[in-house]
Amino acid sequence: MTADLLAPLDLAFWNIESADHPMHLAALGVFPAGSGAAGAHAADLLASRAAAVPGLRMRIRDVWRPLTGSSLAALRRPWTGQGEPLAAALRRPLSFGGARREPDPRFDPQDHVRLHAPAPDFHAAAGRLMERPLDRSRPPWEAHVLPAQDGA
Structure with missing residues (x-):
């Protein structure tokens, strides 16, 4: 996959997210486990399948552009609805920055899939995992395999 700019709504979520305001x-x-090794098998399966999904290899990088005469003119030029599609007008460089998706050259799906030990309070453990912010230096996704003590 090639690099592409984030859509305005995606950019808003990306910029708003913090530990106090999770937006992910x-x-x-x-799932029923069926066996004690089911958790390890699920983690291995997720990692092997993730390697084949191009979008999961994409990290998000901030893009900053200095203000120039042409970018200031673009800020002043309103969208008239004639000639230029709205989507193109929304993607016009606004000079103050944005973000783009680009392939991560160090991508390893094993870095994104975690197998945890069985948890006595499965729902509380899952909640703690879900409230953590994602690592913004790599592709923004994680998969956690969290077996319950009853094998589920």
Whole structure:
């Protein structure tokens, strides 16, 4: 995949997220384990499948542009709806910055998939994992395999 600018809404979520204001999404799936090795198998399966999904290799990098005469003119030029599609007008450089997705040359899916020890309070442990901010220096996703003590 090639680098591309974040859409305005994605950029807003990216810039607003902090430890006090988490903006990332989380999902919880509960599956019967069937065996004691099911957690390790699930983690290995997730990592091997993630390697084949190009979008999961993309990290987000801030893009800053200095103010210039042409970028100031772009700020003053309103969108008229004629000639230029709205999507193109919204992606015009605004000179103060933005962010783009780009391939991470050091991507390793094993760095994003975690196998945890069985937890006595499964839901509390899952909640703690979901409230943590993502590492912004690498592709912004994680998968956690968290077995419950009953094997689920």
